[in-house]
Amino acid sequence: MAGSDRHPLFMPLIAVGGLIFGFGLGYSHMARPEVVLDFLQFDDLGLPFVMFGGALVTGVVYFLAPKLLERPPLTNRNFERRLKPFDNQVLVGGGVFGVGWGLSGICPGAAYASLGVGNLTILWAIAGMFIGAYAQGLWRSRADASDASPAGAD
Template sequence: MTSKQFLAVLASGALFGFGLAVSTMVSPEVVLSFLRFQDFGLMLVMGGAVCVTVITYQWAPRVMRRPMLGDHFAHRPSVMDRDTLVGAAIFGAGWGLCGVCPGPAIAGLGTGNMALLVALGGIAVGAYVQGWLADQRTKA
């Protein structure tokens, strides 16, 4: 990774974290009230993010010959297999139970919410177990 790429990643990550903090998505209480259909403010945040992402992913490859800091646009095939569906269900259940998503949990540490360390610990353990299970399947 070049220094330009590193600075771009750092700046975009900081901007993303700032946006999560401003939108109050770093607060599990706000997320849970959204998931209980009591507060629809986060729906505007998520809807705006989806619109920007869709427009950017559709527009950038057509207008630019290559990414600003890369060689080519990578097109990843979307695969909807059993592992993806099970992982999405577990992720959704965890998000619904505790109101914490990985990105906002990391950004929330910057707001001083140290209780999010517990959620990040669970996320790390889940990622490790998933990797271990995937290794076991490839060995078998």
């Protein structure tokens, strides 16, 4: 569906959601890598409560919205779930993500919020995320191209 079919408030509401998300991360101190590293070392267990709060609100909305609304009001698309099977890509990708999270001390969403609390050093981690995602995209496109090539051309 084209972006022009969306409600005119779609993008502003996404921005408001991002503002609320960033404020919450900053307010809860989860935008500070040292707090996340303290969690990873079991010194500060505040992170699971922040994550649980976000998951709880999201779960309730995802459960109730399809029951209360005929269609999503901003996109006018059908409600649907896209389930990703638990496979090697999820396992390896999750492991690589965890290593990156542990080394940088921050996850992607909180990295951007960390800029808002004045942590300019986090730009190195954000640059690394972009370079890593780009490298993975190149790797995947080459793997897809090699899978599509004929096995034995005579």
